[in-house]
Amino acid sequence: MKGCSAVEIAAQVDIAKQSTRVWTATQRVWEYKTLVKLLPDHASRMAMVKYLILNGYLILNKPFDEDMDCAREAPGTSDSVTSTTSAVATSPVACTASSSPQEEEETDSSETPSSDERTRDSSRRSHSTPTVREAMQAGGMYDKCPPESKLLVGFKNHLIGALQVQNCQQEVDNVSRFLRYMQPKGEPNLEFLTKTTETMDYMRALINSGLSAATILNYWKNIIRFLQYVKGCVDMNVDWYKILKYIDYLKTMRKPVARTHSGNVCSTRYDRIVDGMPTVHDCNLVLRSGKKRFLDMYNRMAISKIVVSPTDKMWYRYYCEALMMLRHFQRPGAVEGMTVKEWVNRKLTDGRYLIGIKKHKTGATHVATIALTLEEEAWYLIRPEFVRGECNCFFLSARGTKITSGSSDLLRLHESCGINHVSCTSGQVRRAAETLVATSFTENQKQNVAAYMFHSDLMADKHYRMPVPSTIVATAVLFDTLPGDCQPPTKKQRVDAGFSENRVYYDRWRKCKYADRQEHLLSSYTYQKPSCRKIERLISKEGWTSNCPKAQHILDMWTPALKYVIASDKHILNSCSRQKWKGLVIKSFDGQKGEGVVATTNFTKGDTVCDYHGKVITKADGEMMMEELGNQACYLFFFKAGGENLCIDAQTWPCQCHAGLETFGRKINHSSKHPNIMPLSVVLRLDDEDVHTILIKVDTELKFNYGVNRKSFRGEALDLDWLDE
Numbered sequence: 001m002k003g004c005s006a007v008e009i010a011a012q013v014d015i016a017k018q019s020t021r022v023w024t025a026t027q028r029v030w031e032y033k034t035l036v037k038l039l040p041d042h043a044s045r046m047a048m049v050k051y052l053i054l055n056g057y058l059i060l061n062k063p064f065d066e067d068m069d070c071a072r073e074a075p076g077t078s079d080s081v082t083s084t085t086s087a088v089a090t091s092p093v094a095c096t097a098s099s100s101p102q103e104e105e106e107t108d109s110s111e112t113p114s115s116d117e118r119t120r121d122s123s124r125r126s127h128s129t130p131t132v133r134e135a136m137q138a139g140g141m142y143d144k145c146p147p148e149s150k151l152l153v154g155f156k157n158h159l160i161g162a163l164q165v166q167n168c169q170q171e172v173d174n175v176s177r178f179l180r181y182m183q184p185k186g187e188p189n190l191e192f193l194t195k196t197t198e199t200m201d202y203m204r205a206l207i208n209s210g211l212s213a214a215t216i217l218n219y220w221k222n223i224i225r226f227l228q229y230v231k232g233c234v235d236m237n238v239d240w241y242k243i244l245k246y247i248d249y250l251k252t253m254r255k256p257v258a259r260t261h262s263g264n265v266c267s268t269r270y271d272r273i274v275d276g277m278p279t280v281h282d283c284n285l286v287l288r289s290g291k292k293r294f295l296d297m298y299n300r301m302a303i304s305k306i307v308v309s310p311t312d313k314m315w316y317r318y319y320c321e322a323l324m325m326l327r328h329f330q331r332p333g334a335v336e337g338m339t340v341k342e343w344v345n346r347k348l349t350d351g352r353y354l355i356g357i358k359k360h361k362t363g364a365t366h367v368a369t370i371a372l373t374l375e376e377e378a379w380y381l382i383r384p385e386f387v388r389g390e391c392n393c394f395f396l397s398a399r400g401t402k403i404t405s406g407s408s409d410l411l412r413l414h415e416s417c418g419i420n421h422v423s424c425t426s427g428q429v430r431r432a433a434e435t436l437v438a439t440s441f442t443e444n445q446k447q448n449v450a451a452y453m454f455h456s457d458l459m460a461d462k463h464y465r466m467p468v469p470s471t472i473v474a475t476a477v478l479f480d481t482l483p484g485d486c487q488p489p490t491k492k493q494r495v496d497a498g499f500s501e502n503r504v505y506y507d508r509w510r511k512c513k514y515a516d517r518q519e520h521l522l523s524s525y526t527y528q529k530p531s532c533r534k535i536e537r538l539i540s541k542e543g544w545t546s547n548c549p550k551a552q553h554i555l556d557m558w559t560p561a562l563k564y565v566i567a568s569d570k571h572i573l574n575s576c577s578r579q580k581w582k583g584l585v586i587k588s589f590d591g592q593k594g595e596g597v598v599a600t601t602n603f604t605k606g607d608t609v610c611d612y613h614g615k616v617i618t619k620a621d622g623e624m625m626m627e628e629l630g631n632q633a634c635y636l637f638f639f640k641a642g643g644e645n646l647c648i649d650a651q652t653w654p655c656q657c658h659a660g661l662e663t664f665g666r667k668i669n670h671s672s673k674h675p676n677i678m679p680l681s682v683v684l685r686l687d688d689e690d691v692h693t694i695l696i697k698v699d700t701e702l703k704f705n706y707g708v709n710r711k712s713f714r715g716e717a718l719d720l721d722w723l724d725e
């Protein structure tokens with residue numbers, strides 16, 4: 001539009017904007033998963049994908065072209081990706097078990113009951129999985145260091161011994177591949193700590209090889225854990241500073257990947273909200289529709305002793321496996337791992353047969369448990385029909401060997417019943433059950449369910465906190481009833497807004513408001529217990545006249561919340577780990593006092609000025625050190641935490657972790673009469689250390705009360721007159 005006037009150009013821009021809006025609004029962007037749902041038939045879907053792309057549509061989360069062309073994508077692939085991603089989002093450990101390229105290889109079914117399935121499975125093995133692996137191989141990311149390398153052996157022992165990670169081989173392999181990439185030859189060493197360019201290359205190569213964001217994050221997590229292990233190795237004489245810097249670098253580098261991952265998880269969850277989630281009942285459809293055939297087969301095999309065809313027998317087994325996954329919410333790994341011994345050891349408890357399964361292919365330390373009804377137990381008694389030789393596994397393939405993929409079997413069952421399996425995987429039914437539990441079970445019941453479904457407690461907790469559509473709507477309705485001035489909705493407002501005349505929403509509003517007020521009052525007193533009078537004053541200042549918490553009740557509920565606030569404060573964690581605190585200097589004083597700490601900025605009550613840094617030792621060890629010191633200045637801080645008598649040893653200086661750096665805590669002098677800071681013992685998740693933090697109120701020399709007097713320590717301090725200060 002070179003020759004056009006500004007007005008003409010502006011008019012064209014307007015038209016373009018308009019058309020972009022229409023373009024976006026008319027579904028130019030497609031999620032591949034939606035296409036899977038709309039077009040379960042692979043060929044039709046591929047044709048549609050091509051058409052959409054040709055016409056300028058954008059398809060998000062499309063599998064690699066090669067995968068789409070080579071393999072008839074197993075229905076449910078996208079779904080299983082979904083469940084992996086969400087598991088990763090809630091528990092990074094789960095990612096270890098499910099998202100590594102090795103695992104991708106292993107989860108392919110090798111059992112091939114029909115020629116059709118054989119074609120599909122073999123094509124998946126020969127094309128789909130190796131795509132990622134081959135890319136990794138080509139990029140030099142698949143080679144490993146010798147397993148006997150000192151670093152790897154040490155790391156593995158650390159994972160098993162110190163961190164109790166029994167299933168750690170995958171993590172060790174991931175680290176091994178990383179080390180090999182960074183140092184293609186020889187015994188791996190720590191020279192990579194300075195190779196930032198190569199590290200960046202490694203990240204790029206991982207991304208380019210087609211690994212999912214979740215898997216890459218998992219690699220990164222493993223490497224960071226490895227570095228933390230190295231940091232703690234006293235015999236390696238490693239440079240802490242270098243390691244910390246490198247960890248920082250890794251953390252920065254993973255940020256974009258983490259963003260992509262969060263985006264993926266969000267989009268999955270969004271789909272779930274928009275498309276709705278299947279209920280447990282929906283997921284059990286295959287059990288209902290196949291039940292007649294199943295019972296018929298049972299009658300023929302168990303009662304009439306008629307020999308059925310191998311295909312029928314196989315189908316019967318699929319159904320039995322499905323029962324465990326869909327009705328008893330077991331993971332496929334538990335179905336695959338169940339042994340004959342575990343079956344024989346089943347225990348009749350309160351009318352149910354209880355079975356425990358130890359091997360379930362996950363990193364969880366829980367035993368998978370199933371409580372079969374008497375009827376179900378009878379259905380499983382038919383197993384001898386499948387035995388072809390020696391095999392300890394309970395479920396047996398057509399060849400009499402261990403089954404390899406419970407999820408593939410579930411998929412086959414769905415296909416045989418003509419049911420679209422997409423929303424009926426074991427992951428889906430577990431999620432559906434969790435949703436149900438979250439809305440209608442008590443906390444105790446939830447914990448029991450978590451154990452039954454063999455989640456880690458943390459994972460279970462996270463799942464239960466996931467919003468479900470009905471909760472979101474209920475909350476939104478509640479918000480709608482809240483006018484801006486925070487008054488409860490009047491009866492007229494409620495009725496006008498389409499709600500019933502009764503008080504249910506009014507009461508709900510009052511309940512929420514009451515809880516808010518309680519929280520507000522409690523949050524005003526974080527580190528010092530208030531008096532009843534003080535709370536009453538605050539309540540009256542707020543101007544609340546009704547629906548108002550009682551001051552005494554708040555006092556009863558009060559606990560020192562600050563510890564928890566501190567424990568999650570990134571600034572404090574960072575300052576503790578780097579030993580960098582702002583607003584303090586060390587100053588020399590006259591006389592015996594020596595040096596002390598002075599504040600150069602104004603601190604406010606509640607501020608954390610620094611920590612008392614040093615190694616945490618026992619009280620007995622501390623006392624022994626003190627005895628040896630005699631009358632010399634002493635840099636030991638005795639305290640009690642969780643019933644234990646401990647001591648921070650700042651006597652041993654400089655510390656290993658911050659070579660050559662003077663730390664402030666140990667330089668703070670004593671004052672019993674005018675202390676202006678107080679120590680607070682908190683447990684920070686910081687390289688497994690208990691870190692003591694100190695609060696200050698005024699900008700003057702920092703002094704705390706050492707908590708001892710001249711008579712302390714059996715009178716040994718009698719001549720320390722400065723203790724009276």
Ligand SMILES: C[S@@+](CC[C@H](N)C(=O)[O-])C[C@H]1O[C@@H](n2cnc3c(N)ncnc32)[C@H](O)[C@@H]1O
Nearest residue numbers: 592593594595633634635666667668669670722
């Ligand atoms: C933890 S250190 C404090 C820093 C020490 N002033 C320095 O120069 O390194 C504790 C020692 O400082 C000295 N100290 C602490 N408070 C003092 C005070 N109010 N007056 C005199 N000396 C004090 C005592 O010798 C004590 O053993």
